[in-house]
Structure formats: structure tokens, C-alpha cells
Amino acid sequence: MNTLADFSGLTQAPSLPGPHAGYMPGFGNDFETEALPGALPQGMNSPQKCNYGLYGEQLSGTAFTAPGHQNERTWCYRIRPSVKHSHRYARLDVPHWKTAPHVVDDVTSLGQYRWNPVPHSDQPLTWITGMRTMTTAGDVNTQVGMASHIYLVTQSMKDAYFFSADSEMLVVPQEGRLRFCTELGILDIAPGEIAILPRGLLYRVEVTEGPCRGFVCENYGQKFELPGRGPIGANCMANRRDFKAPVAAFEDRDVPSVVTIKWCGQFHETQIAQSPLDVVAWHGNYTPVKYDLSTYCPVGAVLFDHPDPSIFTVLTAPSGQPGTANIDFVLFRERWMVAENTFRPPWYHKNIMSELMGNIYGQYDAKPKGFVPGGISLHNMMLPHGPDKNAFEGASSADLQAVKLDNTMSFMFETRFPQHLTAFAGREAPLQDDYIDCWESLEKKFDGTPGTK
Numbered sequence: 318m319n320t321l322a323d324f325s326g327l328t329q330a331p332s333l334p335g336p337h338a339g340y341m342p343g344f345g346n347d348f349e350t351e352a353l354p355g356a357l358p359q360g361m362n363s364p365q366k367c368n369y370g371l372y373g374e375q376l377s378g379t380a381f382t383a384p385g386h387q388n389e390r391t392w393c394y395r396i397r398p399s400v401k402h403s404h405r406y407a408r409l410d411v412p413h414w415k416t417a418p419h420v421v422d423d424v425t426s427l428g429q430y431r432w433n434p435v436p437h438s439d440q441p442l443t444w445i446t447g448m449r450t451m452t453t454a455g456d457v458n459t460q461v462g463m464a465s466h467i468y469l470v471t472q473s474m475k476d477a478y479f480f481s482a483d484s485e486m487l488v489v490p491q492e493g494r495l496r497f498c499t500e501l502g503i504l505d506i507a508p509g510e511i512a513i514l515p516r517g518l519l520y521r522v523e524v525t526e527g528p529c530r531g532f533v534c535e536n537y538g539q540k541f542e543l544p545g546r547g548p549i550g551a552n553c554m555a556n557r558r559d560f561k562a563p564v565a566a567f568e569d570r571d572v573p574s575v576v577t578i579k580w581c582g583q584f585h586e587t588q589i590a591q592s593p594l595d596v597v598a599w600h601g602n603y604t605p606v607k608y609d610l611s612t613y614c615p616v617g618a619v620l621f622d623h624p625d626p627s628i629f630t631v632l633t634a635p636s637g638q639p640g641t642a643n644i645d646f647v648l649f650r651e652r653w654m655v656a657e658n659t660f661r662p663p664w665y666h667k668n669i670m671s672e673l674m675g676n677i678y679g680q681y682d683a684k685p686k687g688f689v690p691g692g693i694s695l696h697n698m699m700l701p702h703g704p705d706k707n708a709f710e711g712a713s714s715a716d717l718q719a720v721k722l723d724n725t726m727s728f729m730f731e732t733r734f735p736q737h738l739t740a741f742a743g744r745e746a747p748l749q750d751d752y753i754d755c756w757e758s759l760e761k762k763f764d765g766t767p768g769t770k
């Protein structure tokens with residue numbers, strides 16, 4: 318049996334060697350995994366007595382009656398039921414982690430905004446205290462919308478655990494390495510990878526290489542899923558096999574511990590006497606996953622024109638209105654530009670959806686300067702934007718050979734809802750006051766005569 322005892326104290330289920338060590342491939346698969354042989358009941362979920370004296374417990378990620386293709390739940394076989402993990406909640410203040418609806422009166426969200434990377438702090442910060450909300454959208458109480466955050470983490474959670482009842486969390490690291498020790502197993506993530514932590518799943522976050530900075534999309538709504546590929550067919554974009562779910566891993570530690578719960582925007586904590594990471598075996602399709610963004614296979618224009626950025630959708634969280642996502646997670650990565658007679662960067666546009674972008678590494682083609690790794694931009698609902706002056710001039714007179722866009726990885730959290738800036742985003746974070754000047758020098762080229770200028 319594999320163990321990770323030297324690192325995290327968790328006993329881990331055996332798994333395939335090589336790239337799959339510790340993980341099982343697939344998105345939305347029905348997995349089964351056990352860290353002790355025979356711990357998982359076969360052919361049924363609720364035997365009168367479970368092996369090893371374990372308790373059976375279901376974690377429902379969708380309504381019991383959700384349609385079959387959307388229905389997600391996982392059966393856990395654990396040392397103690399979760400209800401032993403949660404009593405006498407005490408309200409906790411987490412001042413920088415905000416939840417929609419959260420509209421700050423004297424902060425203006427209407428605008429084109431860009432921030433430099435939020436600097437690391439000299440305070441020790443955990444996954445909870447290091448979360449800095451930039452924008453919120455929608456309403457957590459009706460389970461619509463999202464929040465975007467920057468995390469700055471330097472300190473591992475010690476005998477401390479967290480879960481969000483409000484949201485599924487999409488984590489996009491930009492610096493440092495994190496380990497998510499979850500009820501269902503361990504996810505290690507580094508820049509260039511993402512993780513999805515489902516609503517209600519409990520975990521502890523450890524720093525394996527710090528300091529850590531990254532982006533989080535907190536999804537209050539329906540879960541992220543893979544977009545339908547339509548005529549593209551059964552392959553390319555994000556492929557299901559490239560998502561990795563963890564194998565079961567548990568710890569049997571009787572130590573005083575704290576569980577923090579985010580619930581309708583409020584934080585509460587409760588004291589327990591043991592590690593709650595005590596799921597010895599599980600089966601089901603409601604799981605955390607990680608995904609290596611370098612396996613994303615972009616499909617684009619191979620003759621002319623610049624398609625809508627939806628071609629680069631990695632994951633989409635539906636809103637209930639077909640084609641109009643609560644959130645799309647879109648990736649602008651390395652790719653060849655080959656379009657003939659075409660202005661190749663993004664066109665100028667106004668969008669009913671609001672676009673929050675982050676740079677993971679490299680240079681973004683519409684903004685060769687100023688949008689730096691770790692930086693963020695926000696082009697809110699219906700507010701015009703597009704290439705800056707340099708990008709426009711370069712691209713409109715470039716020799717249109719096949720060009721490889723190399724060393725580039727930016728992403729967009731695009732939501733159908735307007736995004737509201739927090740006071741942190743408007744006042745504390747390193748806002749670039751001169752951002753809109755990047756379009757200022759775009760000059761009038763029209764002189765009434767036909768012909769290209």
C-alpha cells in the first residue's frame with residue numbers, strides 16, 4: 318500500500334504507478350477507492366454494519382432528484398460521521414473574504430480596471446486569512462453568481478479544517494505549491510494546474526512551497542462542467558481523462574482540531590477532538606479534481622478571423638439559461654496564430670457578460686505591457702475594451718506569417734452578472750490608476766478616403 322505518512326500523515330489508497338500515482342483519471346466519473354482493503358461495501362451503500370466499524374455517510378452535491386446525467390453524490394465510509402465534527406458553532410470574523418450581495422457604496426465598479434499583483438504580506442496567512450476578495454456577483458442566498466479572490470498563503474493549516482457550504486471553489490495557482498488534504502484524498506497543485514473543490518467538501522490546506530499566490534473563482538451556482546463541443550466533436554479542448562480525482566486517504570488522529578465553515582457569507586468555527594479527514598473509503602462522482610492546463614488543446618481559426626473567446630472555454634457553470642453561463646472559465650494559452658488577412662488579437666468589444674482576467678505567466682496578446690503575471694483586469698458588463706495602442710499598431714501592420722504565441726497563459730472568469738468591486742479591490746489592492754490611458758493614444762485614422770491606413 319502507498320502511504321504519504323512522511324508528508325501529511327494520511328494513509329493513502331493504492332493507485333496506479335507513474336503519472337496516476339495518487340490520482341484516478343476522469344471528470345464526473347463514478348470512482349471507487351479504499352485506503353484499507355475491504356473498507357468499501359460492494360453492491361450496496363448501507364450495510365447493517367460497515368467493515369472496520371466505519372460509518373456510512375452520503376455527500377450530496379446535487380438535489381436527490383436531479384436528472385441522472387447531472388446527479389452527483391459520493392458515499393463515504395469514515396471513522397466518525399461528520400455530525401461528530403460540527404457542534405456549538407461560534408461566529409468568526411474573516412474580514413477580507415466577502416460574499417455577494419456585497420455592493421460597497423463609495424466604490425465604483427463601472428469601469429475598466431487593472432491591478433498589479435497583490436504583494437505578499439509579512440503576516441503569516443492561511444488559506445482562510447489569506448483570501449482577498451476582489452469582486453462579487455449575484456447572490457449567495459439564491460445560489461447564483463460568484464466571487465473572485467486572490468489568495469496569499471504562507472502558512473499551512475495545522476489541525477484546522479475548512480469547508481464552504483456556499484460554493485464550489487476553482488483554484489488557479491500563480492506562485493508556490495499547495496496541498497489540499499481533503500476528505501476524499503490529496504491534491505497537490507502548482508502553477509499551470511487548477512483544482513476544483515466541491516461545495517461542502519472539507520479540507521486542510523498545506524503550503525508545500527511558499528509563498529503562494531493565486532486566483533480563486535468561488536462559484537455559488539450550479540457546478541462547473543465541461544462545455545459541449547458541438548461540431549468540434551468528441552475530442553480537443555479539455556478532455557475528461559486529463560482531470561484527476563484523488564485516491565482515498567485518511568488519518569486517524571485524536572487531536573484537538575478546529576473546523577471553519579463558510580455558510581451564507583458568514584464564517585463559523587467549531588472545536589472537535591479529532592482529525593475529520595477520516596474517510597477510509599469512498600465511491601461516487603462528487604469529487605475534487607485537479608487539471609493540468611498544459612493538456613488543454615486549443616482549437617482556433619485556421620484560415621481567417623478571430624472567433625469568440627468561448628472557443629477557449631475549459632469549464633462552464635450553467636445558469637439555467639442555455640448558453641448563458643453563470644461562469645465560464647476560459648484559457649488563453651500558447652497557440653499558433655495563422656489567420657490570413659486578419660487582425661489577430663481580440664477585437665474591440667462590449668460584452669453583456671463581465672470579464673475578470675488573470676495572468677498566470679507570460680504576455681497576453683491584447684496587452685503586451687502592464688498585464689503582468691499575478692495581475693488582474695476587470696472589464697465589467699457592457700464596458701468597452703480591447704487591444705491597447707501598442708497591440709493595435711503591432712497587429713494591424715504585422716507580417717502575417719504563422720506565429721507561435723509562446724510563454725503565455727492568462728484566463729478569464731466570465732460571468733453573466735455584473736461584478737462589484739470590494740473595498741479591498743478599490744482602495745487597498747495595487748490598482749493601476751492609469752490603465753485606461755492605454756487606449757488614449759489610439760488615433761483617428763479615418764480621412765474620408767477609401768483604402769487601408
Ligand SMILES: O=C(O)Cc1cc(O)ccc1O
Nearest residue numbers: 625626662663664672683702
Ligand atoms: O477582452 C479580452 O481580452 C478577452 C477576450 C479575448 C478574445 O480573444 C476575444 C474576446 C475577449 O473578450
Ligand SMILES: [Fe+2]
Nearest residue numbers: 668672696702
Ligand atoms: Fe473582452
